Amino acid sequence: MKILAIISSPRKKHTYDAIKTIESIHKQKYDCEYEYLFLNKVDLQNCRGCHLCLTKGEEFCPLKDDRDMIIEKIESADGVILASPNHTMNVNWRMKNYIDRFSYQMHRPSYFNQRFMILITSGSYRGIKEATKALALMASGGKVVSKIGVMNSPGMNDKKREKQSKKLQKEAIKFVNKMKKPFIYNPPFGHLVWFSAFKAVYEGDTDESSADYRFYSTKKFFVDMNLSFGQKFTLKLFNGLFGFLIRIGMV
Numbered sequence: 579m580k581i582l583a584i585i586s587s588p589r590k591k592h593t594y595d596a597i598k599t600i601e602s603i604h605k606q607k608y609d610c611e612y613e614y615l616f617l618n619k620v621d622l623q624n625c626r627g628c629h630l631c632l633t634k635g636e637e638f639c640p641l642k643d644d645r646d647m648i649i650e651k652i653e654s655a656d657g658v659i660l661a662s663p664n665h666t667m668n669v670n671w672r673m674k675n676y677i678d679r680f681s682y683q684m685h686r687p688s689y690f691n692q693r694f695m696i697l698i699t700s701g702s703y704r705g706i707k708e709a710t711k712a713l714a715l716m717a718s719g720g721k722v723v724s725k726i727g728v729m730n731s732p733g734m735n736d737k738k739r740e741k742q743s744k745k746l747q748k749e750a751i752k753f754v755n756k757m758k759k760p761f762i763y764n765p766p767f768g769h770l771v772w773f774s775a776f777k778a779v780y781e782g783d784t785d786e787s788s789a790d791y792r793f794y795s796t797k798k799f800f801v802d803m804n805l806s807f808g809q810k811f812t813l814k815l816f817n818g819l820f821g822f823l824i825r826i827g828m829v
């Protein structure tokens with residue numbers, strides 16, 4: 579099993595330690611290959627907010643850096659740990675830049691074969707929920723199988739530390755167990771609705787320069803696969819519903 583840990587803390591402390599603990603739990607029981615990707619060590623330049631990745635396509639991004647190398651690493655991993663410290667009730671700026679640089683994957687998802695763990699380390703419980711929610715979006719079409727907040731507040735006593743350590747152990751095992759099973763992508767209901775909505779938006783459009791139009795007009799679904807009757811029906815139903823809402827100006 580190949581696991582890629584993407585870490586946005588610039589220092590090797592709480593976030594790094596939490597991942598190292600997970601790695602050692604995994605390596606005690608399973609044959610795992612770990613790779614660490616530190617966002618402060620790769621060339622991922624700051625998003626300029628030009629919108630070109632969203633509108634024309636990610637290949638038009640003016641920043642030429644390690645973005646595609648990161649994508650290749652994610653795609654060749656079975657599991658990905660996205661890890662950030664909580665900075666002011668959210669992910670830190672490096673991880674926020676990562677989120678913005680890959681924002682186009684919220685329009686045109688990928689990573690359908692990957693399983694994700696979202697890990698936030700924090701001085702207190704405040705902000706863990708917000709940071710986790712922001713970061714979980716970066717799984718794109720992949721499945722988030724584990725979410726964990728790891729606290730290092732000065733008020734942590736032995737009992738709380740013990741409880742946290744057990745939770746980390748449990749989540750680490752859960753994450754790896756999901757990867758052990760042969761993975762067959764079975765579209766969740768949310769993906770069927772997601773696809774239907776975007777497809778409906780771009781159905782009335784014929785703008786060849788729009789990346790979303792090109793993506794949705796050529797696809798029956800995100801992944802080329804045999805969908806069941808129920809799944810096809812759901813796609814049709816929601817496509818019709820969104821189409822109607824668009825026509826009456828409600829979307």
Ligand SMILES: Cc1cc2nc3c(=O)[nH]c(=O)nc-3n(C[C@H](O)[C@H](O)[C@H](O)COP(=O)(O)O)c2cc1C
Pocket residue numbers: 587588589590591592593594663664665666667668699700701702703704705730
């Ligand atoms: C700029 C900054 C902002 C922070 N904001 C919060 C916060 O809002 N809530 C919190 O509980 N901890 C906060 N912390 C503490 C870190 O989340 C916590 O110590 C984290 O585990 C640090 O991870 P690291 O050691 O991997 O860098 C903040 C730390 C920094 C440096």
